[in-house]
Amino acid sequence: GEDVEQSLFLSVREGDSSVINCTYTDSSSTYLYWYKQEPGAGLQLLTYIFSNMDMKQDQRLTVLLNKKDKHLSLRIADTQTGDSAIYFCASWGGGGNKLTFGTGTQLKVEL
Amino acid sequence: DAGVIQSPRHEVTEMGQEVTLRCKPISGHNSLFWYRQTMMRGLELLIYFNNNVPIDDSGMPEDRFSAKMPNASFSTLKIQPSEPRDSAVYFCASKSRENQPQHFGDGTRLSIL
Numbered sequence: 001g002e003d004v005e006q007s008l009f010l011s012v013r014e015g016d017s018s019v020i021n022c023t024y025t026d027s028s029s030t031y032l033y034w035y036k037q038e039p040g041a042g043l044q045l046l047t048y049i050f051s052n053m054d055m056k057q058d059q060r061l062t063v064l065l066n067k068k069d070k071h072l073s074l075r076i077a078d079t080q081t082g083d084s085a086i087y088f089c090a091s092w093g094g095g096g097n098k099l100t101f102g103t104g105t106q107l108k109v110e111l
Numbered sequence: 112d113a114g115v116i117q118s119p120r121h122e123v124t125e126m127g128q129e130v131t132l133r134c135k136p137i138s139g140h141n142s143l144f145w146y147r148q149t150m151m152r153g154l155e156l157l158i159y160f161n162n163n164v165p166i167d168d169s170g171m172p173e174d175r176f177s178a179k180m181p182n183a184s185f186s187t188l189k190i191q192p193s194e195p196r197d198s199a200v201y202f203c204a205s206k207s208r209e210n211q212p213q214h215f216g217d218g219t220r221l222s223i224l
Binding site: 030031033035040041042043044048088098099101104 | 217
């Protein structure tokens with residue numbers, strides 16, 4: 001089955017850019033999603049990208065997709081303390097309704 | 112625009128008791144998902160429904176777990192009898208169409224003593 005992997009932790013200074021990486025195994029993945037989970041809350045959809053796109057930008061967020069290497073990244077510009085959270089990458093393979101989630105990357109923003 | 116609504120937000124009960132978690136999906140969404148999140152196992156899909164019909168329950172851990180969706184606006188996840196290892200955060204999510212993203216509720220934090 002599909003496997004989605006992420007590094008577990010990332011620490012950045014406030015004002016710097018954060019880059020969270022994700023790799024997936026299913027080449028038929030059609031949509032790739034980024035979710036944010038703050039403490040005690042559910043998963044909030046941040047953004048998503050269709051597999052025929054290389055890049056998507058939404059305010060401070062930039063998603064890059066390298067379909068050849070099955071690599072997805074989320075860049076957060078001008079990272080703020082409010083960005084501290086767990087970020088999940090998820091892929092949808094185009095069949096059925098299941099999403100495959102990564103383990104999540106905990107982003108810590110330091111002053 | 113109301114999101115996915117789950118209740119209760121927190122539940123603490125003794126082992127052996129029956130636990131019922133509730134979910135109201137976003138109006139117009141026809142797929143509903145139940146997940147469990149723990150530190151050890153991360154986010155696990157337990158079961159999902161399309162048009163109120165259970166499609167895949169392969170993630171339900173044991174017969175002690177059951178889920179129902181009697182109509183398009185309500186679903187329950189029941190654990191009977193509950194055990195301490197069932198302690199986790201349980202999320203409900205819904206989506207409108209196949210290629211649309213899932214939207215999550217705020218979860219129910221369940222503690223079984």
